[in-house]
Amino acid sequence: MHRRFIFIATSLLFSLITFAQTGSIQGTVSDALSHERLMGAIISLDGTNKGTSTDFDGNFILENIVAGTYTLSISYVSYTSKKIPVKVVENTATDLVNISLSEATEVLQEVVVRATKKTSTETAIVLETKKMNPIAVGVSAQQIAKTLDRDASQVMRRVPGISIMDDRFVMIRGLNERYNTVLLNDVITPSTEVDARAFSFDLLPANAIDRIVVYKTASAENAGEMAGGVIKIYTKSRIDENTTTFGFSTAYRTGTTNLQALQYAGGKLDMLGFDDGTRALPQNFGNRAILNGNNRVAANEQFRRFLPMYNVSNQTIMPDLRANLGLSRIFNIGALDVSNITNVNYSMSNLLPQNATQERYEGINNNELAYQWRDAASVQQVRLSAMSNFNILLSEKSKIEFRNLFYQAATNETLMREGTNENEQIDFRNYAFRYETRSIYSTQLSGTHDMQQQAKLTWNVGYGFTNRYEPDYRRIATSRISGKTDEQYKIDVPPVANPSLTQAARFWSALNEHIATAALNYEKDITIRGMVVKTQVGAFEEVKIRDFNARWFGYINPNNSERIYQLPEIFFDEQNITTNAGGISLLEGTNYDDHYTAQNSLSAAYMSAVIPFTSRISTQIGLRGEFNRQQLQSRLRGSGTSVTVNNPIISPFPSLNVTYKINKMQQLRFAYGMTVNRPEFREIAPFSYYDFNLNISKSGNPDLKTASIHNIDARYEIYPSDGELITVAAFYKYFINPIEISGRAAGSGTAFFYANPNSAKSVGFEIEVRKNIKGFLQNRLTIVANGSLIYSRVDASNLAGQIANRPLQGQSPYLVNLGLYYNHDLFQANILYNVIGKRIFVAGDLLGNQTIYEMPRNVIDINISKPVGQKLEFKLGISDLFNQANRFTADSNNDAKIDGNDKNWRSFSRGSLISLGATYKL
Structure with a gap:
């Protein structure tokens, strides 16, 4: 069975990789005089919807471009824009090496731009943890979207130094889950377990998460109760456009699906996760004095109100x-x-x-x-x-x-x-x-x-x-x-x-x-x-x-x-x-x-x-x-x-x-x-x-x-x-x-x-x-x-x-x-x-x-x-x-x-x- 799974997975992966026959363009943008690399320069491919911006080191890459000849546009605030002809070849990265921009001589009018900081990308989470004073690691919504993770417990497995216990509880640096403090949108979460100090991460759906940041060292603004770490989960809040999404999935589990098993009868709302009262103690049920008293006839009348013991x-x-x-x-x-x-x-x-x-x-x-x-x-x-x-x-x-x-x-x-x-x-x-x-x-x-x-x-x-x-x-x-x-x-x-x-x-x-x-x-x-x-x-x-x-x-x-x-x-x-x-x-x-x-x-x-x-x-x-x-x-x-x-x-x-x-x-x-x-x-x-x-x-x-x-x-x-x-x-x-x-x-x-x-x-x-x-x-x-x-x-x-x-x-x-x-x-x-x-x-x-x-x-x-x-x-x-x-x-x-x-x-x-x-x- 294991070999069959590996063969299927490898075949799917290989066939999909070989299917993609396109080219790419990559390069670096810098100042023409100081040669300082420019972060945030806008890169676009004329006549297409392809575009990106340069990273901290001035680098950029445009991928999945059909072979052909194009015009590449490069612009940056207070610099003169530039257009460059490029040729894209299948399965080849067209390297433009270095593109230099010169400062514009005309005075720019003041422009007010209203924007929302992106926190859900892989780049954003790396930059956020880099700038933090405490030592921290994290995972973004962008990385979550690349997996089939269903809930926060599965997402947490992607965070460095994290392990999962019982498919629900998080351990940081191998420490028991009790040594973590969990915050949801900066508010401490309650313990979800009766017998332990722990938060069950399977409660939170993965598609609701904007980012997760794990603080591994103490700082004054974070809770004083930690040894493994402080886990901050942020759910999505700000958006750029109106969207409606539907999702559906089904799954087959080996050794379970389509097999016969004993199950006991429950209530009508079990499918929604609620007990409809079927299992509840009968209304106005007697107290201990009545139930354990000498009048067994009255007591037995109470007990006969229970559901069948074995159904x-x-x-x-x-x-x-x-x-x-x-x-x-x-x-x-x-x-x-x-x-x-x-x-x-x-x-x-x-x-x-x-x-x-x-x-x-x-x-x-x-x-x-x-x-x-x-x-x-x-x-x-x-x-x-x-x-x-x-x-x-x-x-x-x-x-x-x-x-x-x-x-x-x-x-x-x-x-x-x-x-x-x-x-x-x-x-x-x-x-x-x-x-x-x-x-x-x-x-x-x-x-x-x-x-x-x-x-x-x-x-x-x-x-x-x-x-x-x-x-x-x-x-x-x-x-x-x-x-x-x-x-x-x-x-x-x-x-x-x-x-x-x-x-x-x-x-x-x-x-x-x-x-x-x-x-x-x-x-x-x-x-x-x-x-x-x-x-x-x-x-x-x-x-x-x-x-x-x-x-x-x-x-x-x-x-x-x-x-x-x-x-x-x-x-x-x-x-x-x-x-x-x-x-x-x-x-x-x-x-x-x-x-x-x-x-x-x-x-x-x-x-x-x-x-x-x-x-x-x-x-x-x-x-x-x-x-x-x-x-x-x-x-x-x-x-x-x-x-x-x-x-x-x-x-x-x-x-x-x-x-x-x-x-x-x-x-x-x-x-x-x-x-x-x-x-x-x-x-x-x-x-x-x-x-x-x-x-x-x-x-x-x-x-x-x-x-x-x-x-x-x-x-x-x-x-x-x-x-x-x-x-x-x-x-x-x-x-x-x-x-x-x-x-x-x-x-x-x-x-x-x-x-x-x-x-x-x-x-x-x-x-x-x-x-x-x-x-x-x-x-x-x-x-x-x-x-x-x-x-x-x-x-x-x-x-x-x-x-x-x-x-x-x-x-x-x-x-x-x-x-x-x-x-x-x-x-x-x-x-x-x-x-x-x-x-x-x-x-x-x-x-x-x-x-x-x-x-x-x-x-x-x-x-x-x-x-x-x-x-x-x-x-x-x-x-x-x-x-x-x-x-x-x-x-x-x-x-x-x-x-x-x-x-x-x-x-x-x-x-x-x-x-x-x-x-x-x-």
Whole structure:
């Protein structure tokens, strides 16, 4: 299969390349007297619509010109225009070498030009990051358009030094996603996960993104909470013309599409990503006193209002579908120039994980197999998003932006698990039916005002709402004696009034979070002894409020009824919920810790100055102060003892960014910054959540501390030409009280919890290349590559039984991203490669809890796009060409190495995805 994919992809790429038989014109424009190269000179080919402008080095190129003789026009403000006859030959670059322009002698009339700065091109993003004082990298909308990326998580894979975890979460320099701060249009995004501090990048559609900039060093104007980086995502706002675009694509996934799989019945709005109330708790459902009271007749009447526990059937898995509609409009409201961009995106994808196995080992060196199982899962994901951004020009120097984003995502999962409990010699067949929705709404109002005397004022107010809803998560456990294949599985339910969340149970949870923000920033250039010092002061305020509630109910078999040997669809029939002999019942098992409320307030003020000590040395000095108060209220499981967290912390964040310009093409950077990493609400909440997929529970730690980080960076940058760069960097990070996920024994199973080792350090080296390959394929091939090597070590001597000399949890020792982009007017193609080194998924100890590593996985994507005329474009893509397994391996002998002595903990494959789509522009 792999060879067939490679052959098809290579054949398509070769045939498209050989199809393009045209010529090009290239050259350089300079001043006739000083010989200084002119940037921004206008180049046009008379009689055609071909045109361009010169780059920073005065270079230009016009491509895809049909062979023939033409007249080339060159013009530049305050210079005399020039026309040159040129001859274009097929498959040849006509090199005009140098074109000189002379200054015009006539006086020019004043002309007022109103323009909008382009930020979405590859050249613009390179120039933007080059001029920034902090070290930064980025990706533009132009580069995104060359791929089949559907959402921001896939886009982020193109950013140097970035890797993606679980197809949703971003890691910078191999660090865990918790060490990143994510901003959407300069407003901090809410955490989208209940169990972790993370933003799920699959929420944002790729076609709504203008650019993404990742800051790798600290600066006063950016949030003080970072160690990996600050990620700023900007959605599209200003446009040049009215457009309407339609897009549609379908995809075939190997091992999934057109196969049969178990799926459980849901609601009428599942296709749109909403639960229509079908899975909701019945209206006016009873409280615990009624449901667990002595009047079982009344209680059972309540429980019979539930949906059927087991309502599954085999369904044929359809191909993935994606559709989008984009509207761009320019209009006037009185004297105001207004533009609007609106995007609506919909997608439905399906996945049947292949060869999904898990194993658990015990005994000396963990060599004795205790459990093993195979999962047959069907996962459907629906995403619906809408974005509407308004840009209002109040004047040439002032604008207002109003941005809105709504996102709805739903996951519908049906899972059947078969395996063996070697300790008890039992075969089991378990089921889980899960439906989860995530809703995010973000609205922002911002203003930018250019003032007199080189000053600028910007402000921003925003509101965000996040909801995560998990209605009627059903779990069923059945078993039989190992080897008794002729016997039927019996349903596992407790015979006493003690329901179990891991056997036959139904679980509901809801999380609501509100965030309000306000920011003010003032910039002004001040001249001191001939130096222009760029100063900046600002303030930021954020208030975050969260409320979480969970409620669950478990089946019991008080009469030891033989009904347990019936099939699930018969056993769980509502008619069997009765006090009669042989009947079953339900009890509420909700615990004290299944509810928590939390609040966080953050107040910040900062100031910075960029001081050009010489024409070559520029230094940004900054100081940011933050006062953060984190509060949480909950209760302990069992005892109900009140748990209160109240952590007020004042943190100063000094930062220094120094740039030494060797020449126009080269510069050196040095940076230092102090930052923090605060616990997320979920990480300090005592709530324990049972994860059926991993067969573990997850709980928070109210005693978790805030981590402090010292960051040192050095980088050498080369900019060979417009849009190109080569960088070599080194960095060092020292963590005090880093936050890690660790494993510990919990009853008969394992629990994941959060802990603070004493300290950790991370030392890394990275290289980045974005370069056009000259003299090959008519200069149309570009390579974008980056790689990192990182060494990390943790001092966890303060934690009982911890393994010495291990890496930081979540830190990869290396990562590699490589992309080859071929760009032609007739078609575009690219091949992308990504791999990250093994990293600790969960830190173990010497007390029997193994360290789990996520193993490397090589990923190759191929994308080809073909425009047809000016309005239609087709795209073909193959994602995850080799379909290597996602592997998690247990370090069985605790030697901090993974070799033949270590055992599989979890493994599965997603399959390769072949997609075909089209976009039409009106």
